[in-house]
Amino acid sequence: MSSWKVLDGNSRQAPSCPASRRRRGDHRDRGAHRSGGQRRVGAGAETIPVPGAPGLGDPLFPLDGNGGYTVDRYALDFDWQAPRTPFEAKATVRATATQELSRFNLDFAGNTLHSVTVNGIPAEAVREGDELVVTPWLPLPRSRPFTVTVTYTADPTQMRHRDDAIEDYGWIPTPDGTVVYPQPNGAKMIFPSNDHPSRRAPVTFRITTPDGLTAVANGKLVSREARPGDRVRWTYDSEQPVSTQLVQIAVGKLTAVDRPTTNGVPIRDYVPNDLVDRTDAYLKLTPQHLRWLEQRLGAYPFKNYGVLVGDTDLAVALETQTLSLVPKADLLGTEVDAERTLVHELVHQWFGDSVALRTWSDLWLSEGHARFYERLYSEEHGGASFEAAMKTAYTNHNVWRRDFGAPAEPTEPNLFKRMRYDGSALVLYALREKVGAETFQKIDRAWVTQYRGKTASTQDFVGLASAISGEDMESFLRPWLYGPTTPPMPNHPDWVATP
Structure with a gap:
């Protein structure tokens, strides 16, 4: 079996064994690549594997998301080290092919790529802008599951800027860690994904940190385990599918503050240690907000809720699923302004998240x-x-x-x-x-x-x-x-x- 090369940047180096590409049925059908469809030769002929579309054709972000497969689950392993310090990461993407698939794309931007495997076998991986083009050793059968594993070095300082209400997005540094702001299409700076709001999947997060820091993510805390070298591994499960633009991963000196369970919904906020007292008067209003909204919209659509207070200069809140990100400035001003932000992000759990x-x-x-x-x-x-x-x-x-x-x-x-x-x-x-x-x-x-x-x-x-x-x-x-x-x-x- 030939060795497949991971190519970073804009390199166009060919794989080491051109003949094996033909064996795998990668015919470089450019028309099929654009459409994400399947090509047949002659009446009743066997379907020939073709590439998945490099984007979903969204009117605003045509290359966001990918064709040819659906994601069944993401598993993210982050070995967090220190603020503004690169760390080793692994993303395991379990997916199902929706066509006979010769190659496929993942949205992935700006991290140092190490290796890519498909079903445990090394695969060719080429970076093309914000696209990671993956060619497996053998074509992937339609309707069959497959697993992609990507190892890389994550850069927790990487962000981009928009000249609208979003401003900075991607990794947002804090004094002792990070929060993430993936909207609209910044999840690809965090992990390789099918990065479009219409494509959702559950996520397992395994985040290892130095002892003394807390890791937080969407959903439920499954376990907290001591690891060698005075480190701790935090495991969270989103429990329900989540859009990539609504993923939250945070690390820092955070205090978990439990609020009264409201209409069966557990509420837990995560607040920087030195902001707990200063933000409590407004954060403790969430049960009231939840009751008010349930009277108008019906039952809250997820299993838990909370607010993550961002210790950043970030000026924009975000409805990250089950754990809304609210900048500290919004909670250190007037009650009217604080409540407007808190209610706004809670409403999104129905509209935009669910x-x-x-x-x-x-x-x-x-x-x-x-x-x-x-x-x-x-x-x-x-x-x-x-x-x-x-x-x-x-x-x-x-x-x-x-x-x-x-x-x-x-x-x-x-x-x-x-x-x-x-x-x-x-x-x-x-x-x-x-x-x-x-x-x-x-x-x-x-x-x-x-x-x-x-x-x-x-x-x-x-x-x-x-x-x-x-x-x-x-x-x-x-x-x-x-x-x-x-x-x-x-x-x-x-x-x-x-x-």
Whole structure:
């Protein structure tokens, strides 16, 4: 058996045994590579293995995600050393081929690659930008499981920047460790993955740290084991499938703070040791937030919840599944502002986490609902008028529409701009004005119930709204979501949108 080479950077070196490539059925069918389809020769001929598509064709991030397989589970092993210090890592990806597969891609960026195996056999691996192109020794049969193991050195200082609400994403250093901010497509800086919000899988995390530090991840703490050399291995299980953009891994001097179990949901926050007392007054409000949201949306969709306080200069919170990341600045200010952030990220557990995005153009559903209920809660608890906020949004809506795209038609640079927040909450407010508060609540409850644990799109929401209301919501919502100008607001003929 020939030796297969791991090629980093933009190297195009050929494998050591060209003849073996032909044996494996890798015909370099470029058309099939683009489509991710399968090629047949002659009527009734045997299917020839072809490459999986290098991306899912998302309108905003066409190369995010990969075709030809689905991930069944990720297992991540991180040997954490010290802040801003590279460490050894291993990702084991259990997947199932959805076609006869000659090669496939993983989204993977910026780490030093060591080895790649498929089903325990060394595989050729070539870096092409943010893609890791893997060619196994033998083609992978359709509908059969396979296992990819990637070893690499992770760089906990690697991050990228966006000129919108996201700002910095990827690894976010803290004084004594790290948190991660993978949204929108920064998971590939953390581990090799199928990095698109519509592709979800459960994750096992095994993080080894020096004694005295705490490791945290999504889901449930399974074990804490002493290891040689004054080290500790922390094992977490996400318990339910999670989108890569919602994965959380944190290391630092953290205190676990348990809150009262609420409606059967255990609540545990992780707070930097020196911030526990200063943040407790606001963090202890989570049970109240959870009860308020369950009254409107139904049962919380996961098995546990908590807040991870980020000891960083990061200005943006993130709805990482079951463990929302909230920067310390949001918890050291006013109660109104702190609660708005806490409620916003908790709402996302229903909208965006449990009901995942089909494409990034559906982000308005996630951010719009989070902003809608955040403002509604705030009004009921001493904050600003919800209607006044919506009137202000209506005034600016045409400007946002022109500058940032219609709510359901963002461009990649404008994805996390104002239109996806207040501008999208305004669409939901218009729907509530159209159908009435009672019917609107039925629509939202049906949405998070019918699509719980699934992926859904804007068109799915419009169809459900039509079915629940008994009216054609397509003709009402389409101009709001896609039109060139903002439609009149039902029940508010005096509201005027700036041209």
